[in-house]
Amino acid sequence: MIKAVIFDWGGVLIDNPAPGLIAYFASSLGVTGEAINIAYGKFAPEFQKGLISEEILWERICSELGVRKPYSPSLWTDAFREVYSPKEEMFTLASRLREKGYKVGLLSNTEVAAMNYFYEQGYDMFDATVFSCAVGARKPERRIYEITLGRLGVQPEEAIFIDDRVDFIEGAEKVGINVILFKNPEQVRKELASFSIKIT
Structure with missing residues (x-):
């Protein structure tokens, strides 16, 4: 039963928030959605398991993409509110x-x-x-x-x-x-x- x-x-x-999140991040960082997708994919397992902080995530992604870190304390929160x-x-x-x-x-x-x-x-x-x-x-x-x-x-x-x-x-x-x-x-x-x- x-x-x-x-x-x-x-x-x-x-x-599904993923497409909107990717577009938001790409626009915020001045890169393509594909670039964000690939870079995020490398760190997603650790991030989704809570093993690394959002700050560390963006440090790694921005280092990977050769761009500056976002100014917002939580770009993820900003994006999620936008696409929810x-x-x-x-x-x-x-x-x-x-x-x-x-x-x-x-x-x-x-x-x-x-x-x-x-x-x-x-x-x-x-x-x-x-x-x-x-x-x-x-x-x-x-x-x-x-x-x-x-x-x-x-x-x-x-x-x-x-x-x-x-x-x-x-x-x-x-x-x-x-x-x-x-x-x-x-x-x-x-x-x-x-x-x-x-x-x-």
Whole structure:
């Protein structure tokens, strides 16, 4: 029996912020989006696991690109505020699930500035929130799924994980979690119904 539904954040509960973030950073630093993408990719694992600070990240990226460090104390926060676009229908779905007695979780590969922004919003429909930067692991690593299950107090077969990335879905499946590959809210409702979870 399903007892918990776990949501990804970027791309599921909100529009994927990555393109907007890359464009913002590129404009701020005076470089191309491709250059930012490549440079960030080198340091993303450490940054998303909370192993290096945002200050260190920009030092490394700017050194890599041969440009000056940004003036803002948190360019990431500035950019995230600019591009944040929630999918209200999905937040409503999460709330309705909780009202029906299901445990609701959030699992995200997220940087500290973005995590802080999430908490500023005051969302109250989650029983557990797991951010990669806070636990030192990220999707699709097995440990981050196990941490999420532990915080929700459920077994893998009692949970459904919703994500828009195939590799993260596959990571959850390897742990034994039921999965839904996100395409749109209506499709998610239909797939939840196949688990006998009907949300009107």
